[in-house]
Amino acid sequence: MSRYIIRRFLSLIPTIFIIITLSFFLIRFAPGGPFSSEKNVPEQVLQNLMRKYHMDEPLLKQYLEYMGDVLHGDLGPSFRYRDSTVNELIGQSLPNSMLLGTIALVLATLAGIAVGIVSALKQNHWQDYTVMSIAVIGISVPLFVVGPILQLVFAMRLHVLPLSGWITGREGFKALIMPALTLSFPYFAYIARLSRASLLEILRSDYVRTARAKGLAERTVITKHVLKGGLLPVVSYLGPAFSGIITGSIVIEQVFAIPGVGRIFVQSALNRDYTLIMGEVIVYSLILVLMNFVVDIVYGFLDPRIAYN
Amino acid sequence: MSRKAEKAVNEFNQQMKPVSLWADAWKRLRRNKMALISLWVVGFYALVALTAPLFPFLDYRTQVIEHANLPPSLQPAGKLVIQKLENQKKLLEERVNDGMDSLKPDLERVEVDLQKARQEVDTNPINKKVYIFGTDNLGRDMLSKTIYGARISMMVGLIGTLTAVFVGILVGAISGYVGGWLDNLLMRFVDIMYGLPYMLIVIILMAMFRREGQSSIFILFIGIALVSWLTIARVVRGQIISLKNSEFVEAARSMGASPGRIIFRHLLPNTLGVIIVFTSLSLPSFIMNESFLSFLGMGVSAPLSSWGSLVSEGANTMELYPWQLLAPAIEMTIFLFFMNFLGDGLRDALDPQSKNRT
Secondary structure, eight states, rough: OHHHHHHHHHHHHHHHHHHHHHHHHHHHTSSOOOOTSSTTOOOOHHHHHHOOOTSSSSSHHHHHHHHHHHHHOOBBBSSSTOOOOHHHHHHHHHHHHHHHHHHHHHHHHHHHHHHHHHHHTOOOOOOOHHHHHHHHHHHHHHHHHHHHHHHHIIIIIIIOOSOOOOOOOOOHHHHHHHHHHHHHHHHHHHHHHHHHHHHHHHSSSSSHHHHHHHHOOHHIIIIIIIHHHHTTTHHHHHHHHHHHHHHHHHHHHTTOOOOOOHHHHHHHHHHHHHHHOOOOHHHHHHHHHHHHHHHHHHHHHHOOTTOOO | HHHHHHSSSSSOOOOOOOOOOOHHHHHHHHOOHHHHHHHHHHHHHHHHHHHHHTTTTSSSSOGGGTTTTTTOOBBBBBHHHHHHHHHHHHHHHHHHHTTTTTGGGHHOOOOOOOOHHHHHHHHOGGGGGGGGTTOOOOOHHHHHHHHHHHHHHHHHHHHHHHHHHHHHHHHHHHHHHHOHHHHHHHHHHHHHHSSSSSHHHHHHHHHHHHOOSOOOOOHHHHHHHHOOOOOHHHHHHHHHHTTTTTTTHHHHHTTTTHHHHHIIIHHHHHHHHHHHHHHHHHHHHHHHHHHHHTTTSSSSOTTOOOOOHHHHHHHTTTOOOOHHHHHHHHHHHHHHHHHHHHHHHHHHOOOOGGGTTT
16 A cells, blocks of 8 residues: 555656646746837847846846756746746735635535535436536536626625625635635536435445345445445546636636636736746646646555455 | 248247337336427427527517617516616606706606607507517617527537537547457547546637637637547447447458447447437537526627527626626526436436436
């Protein structure tokens, strides 16, 4: 088991390496530099700028230098926000995004599983139909439709929740409700469908019939036998769900004006702020890859059928 | 061999009609009411989107400034304009009576407009227009705008899916059939691409390569297609590997069929069901991704608009003119909703064993 964990962990390194390399060259080969939108810059100033950010050196040297810096945890200075480093910019915005994303993921998982269980136990009853219709809507409606419509109803018409923004303290909790609900909705829907389907399969399996035949209480059968196996697919979906929530938060942060990484990401992509984009891609993929790693390991602990070799 | 002997026989030695996979699947699909309704709805959308240019009254470009921001209604536009101006006049009169003299010129202007609107309501033919989805801030018909938006969104979805299927089949089939180091290499590549936060890569691509004023729809296609073929490649590879050692392939090989012929004539038709299911399920997700980018301002750019950019525009004005948000949002949601149901239905029909799987 520990050998598997170590090997799995080592396999993350080439993935991250390739991601960094790919995005580095992708960005450098794009037309238009980070300073191309500045008006009337004298040639000399432009050259000084290029020198300051090492843009005048050969590409390979830039790449190696950048890699060296990244290995030391230094993502370099931002091209656009002249007074801040990428580390600072990401450091300020990442906690906000992480808070929002974590709340959304926890919400989606707990509510999704709960609804999935009810729906599977009440298969073909009205509870099942209602919940599963909501789930299909959840999968079909894009986040950026749900967000503005919630704003329209709860902030602009009913005035019960703040429209947007990021506030600390008691009011901050209220400001989080709409973004977190919106972000979790599609994943809640998917997890509900997923857990319902796998629970239904397990409910029909032989070992559950055996458990019932030996006279166990229905409650024990469900909690001890059905849930354990039935929730495995949900665990393996957490990886993709997390990556979806990261992407989704880009839109949510835009809609609800939340100062997170997603908002800076869009800005920096439009500004061609090379170092900032790179920093964000690296941070995002690190989180993503680590999350997948954790999910794999957890899955291994939960499912004894998986052999590690 | 007589013709009769070829016919299939059941366990009671009665002749029966052989049922092809497709006939069987169609039968199952027809029994699924929700899937049938979805088929009709999706077909209706496709028909409207395809034939929209044939109807001259679906005009998404003409700007009628007098008709700006009219709410959805079945009444002709002239009457709505008069109603709107009367409401404005009433509001302004109240304010002016309360002593806000600075609004007087506004009141006079509204009165002039109102007179003009009253005169023209029966004479000017544009006042006969009916905007069932309302109008935007330049007085363009929202119904036509959303229909033309649907054309763009559906085209992106379709082209994305077709590219994904084409590249995916090619890579999957070669990888599965050839095997060995080539298979290893291709599949490692697919693994790594899976690890990428791919929407982020598409956002970077869109931000980097699109230029102001130039239609970026082509780059959008490339960006979406670049990352979309991974799943289908994996699925096709798996199917090919499980089939390539079967007897019918052996037979084909012994008769001297080339690898290309074996792949395309013998192996791929067996994976068609999976491919169709994938196509129907990925179409909505491509449409969503395109809208996602357009919403962020990085998808299709004006004068083209898609569902995503319409929703984005509508969200800016939703406080005063909510229909500008709701019209594209609801239209899009209905389409995606039924598209998902259709995909589910097709999967249940073509692959009955996977029933109840999500």
